[in-house]
Amino acid sequence: MSEMVESAVRQHFPDAVVESGAADGAVVLKIKPESLISIGHFLKETPELRFDYPASITGVDRDDRIELIYHLTALSSGERVTLRLDLDRGSPEVESVTPVWRGADWQEREIYDLLGVRFKGHPRLERILLPEGWEGHPLRKDYVIPEDDRHWLPSDWSVLSEASVPEQAQVCYTTPEGTLVCEEPGRLRTEEIQISMGPQHPSTHGVLRLELVLDGEVVVDCRPDVGYLHRGMEKLAEMRTYIQFIPITDRFDYLSSMMNNAVYIGAVEKLARTEVPERAQYIRVIMMELQRIASHLVFLGAMGLDLGATTPFLYAFREREDILDLFEMTCGARLTYNYFRPGGVSRDLPAGFDQKCRAYINKQRARLPEYDDLLTNNEIFIIRMRDVGVISGRDAIDYGMSGPNLRGSGVAYDVRRSDPYSIYERFDFEVATRPEGDCLARYHVRMQEIRESLKIVEQALDGLPEGKLSYKTPLVFKVPEGEVYHHIESSRGDVGVYLVSDGSPKPYRLKWRAPSFISLQALPQMVRGWKVADVVATLGSLDIVLGEVDR
Secondary structure, three states: OHHHHHHHHHHHOOOOEEEEEEEOOEEEEEEOHHHHHHHHHHHHHOOOOOOOEEEEEEEEEOOOEEEEEEEEEOOOOOOEEEEEEEEEOOOOEEEOOOOOOOOHHHHHHHHHHHHOOEEEOOOOOOOOOOOOOOOOOOOOOOOOOOOOOOOOOOOOOHHHHHHHOOOOOOEEEEOOOOOEEEEOOOOOOOOEEEEEEOOOOHHHOOOOEEEEEEEOOEEEEEEEEOOOOOOOHHHHHOOOOOOOOHHHHOOOOOOOHHHHHHHHHHHHHHHHOOOOOHHHHHHHHHHHHHHHHHHHHHHHHHHHHHOOOOHHHHHHHHHHHHHHHHHHHHHOOOOOOOOEEOOEEOOOOOOOHHHHHHHHHHHHHHHHHHHHHHHHOOHHHHHHHOOOOOOOHHHHHHHOOOOHHHHOOOOOOOHHHHOOOOOHHHOOOOOOOOOOOOHHHHHHHHHHHHHHHHHHHHHHHHHOOOOOOEOOOOOOOOOOOEEEEEEEEEOOEEEEEEEEEOOOOOEEEEEEEOHHHHHHOOHHHHHOOOEHHHHHHHHHHHOOOHHHHHO
């Protein structure tokens, strides 16, 4: 397949490919910028190829140029291709690929925001993580951090006022009855109002603002406004050594800190060609699957709370405490763990862990019927969730959604199966899917994943070997010059790290592929035509964490 991809592109675009190669199991094609859209359409629409999944779009300041890297996946075959192209650093500009993949929308806005690349034809090319009026682009190597905290305030305040009222375009949405409604540009209807839901609203799951346009109770349009946390994690990576950055990874998706450790350490190990002992691999799987269960329990409780039910929240957190007790006895922490290390883990499982973990597994399985009684079979819950916030499998793929949000639309894409890492190929588990694509389907997928993760943890405990925990690393840890893309299946989906090394003790560039960030851009399509209360249900069903949205 890899040779076929390169051959097909070269045959149809003989002058477009500058050079080719392979990396991380993917075909790598360096192309001319002017050929990007044509090659993109070809890769997506050719039946034998079908690269329909925009996994990650990345920009890197190479000092003499700006390079863009497009990581694409064909979900039907599991094949991957990487497109690379160079832009003039003084005025970087290229065509937007949003007409090819809708999931490129926010990723291109992020690159524009942080690196200053202009994407021609983008539907709304504005800053996304930083406020309008911010001077400079922080991920450029010549960017100087200003001393004045208020430096971003523009001298011309019209910059902010104009940005806050974007040019009105035609708004089309499908009503719950299936009728397509299109509003003409510039039409003013007195019954329509614009309101802000958040950033302090309890159901926005963090500092998220939803700009809603309402016709009575019906949502005409929705625009998520992110960036309130101003975390700057990717910039911090360039200022920390590889080891110093491990604790910071805990803070991305802070409900899945073990997963964050795993994907970052996995990228470092790939680049450094570091081996991991068997015992450490098993311990990592145990920790990752316990973390998945703990995260889904938070989803379960918060989903009930969003819809007005307090008891599920108390029940879910009751069992989550048992998992946090296991984490605490292993690494001494209950939320951010700093447990994984290049080549292994920081310490062994303590005495009594096996017995306590098995007791938790039995307890959790016994409590799952209680959750079904509270929510799964609750008539009110079903009415609030069924057929609400629907997104088709095709649209979910086009947006680049992943995890339970994608599998809830019938697409059986799970990185543990599709692109196995660690030792997951040794375990027996099912990839949970549902065909409906609504809020209830996404709930059912997560409930089933709790059951499957319990199976994996039990198998890992049964097969846990004796042996070393890690290989020694030098006092000053460096990785060879090069770059790598590594991804895993986190609680929220396909989380990836694109890591570039220049041979120094610090990363030259780190890009975090955050599944919450990708999924959130599909929210407007999912809520148009529904009511405000349904926005709460739909947003809750996406299970986003703002720590990895704002990064």
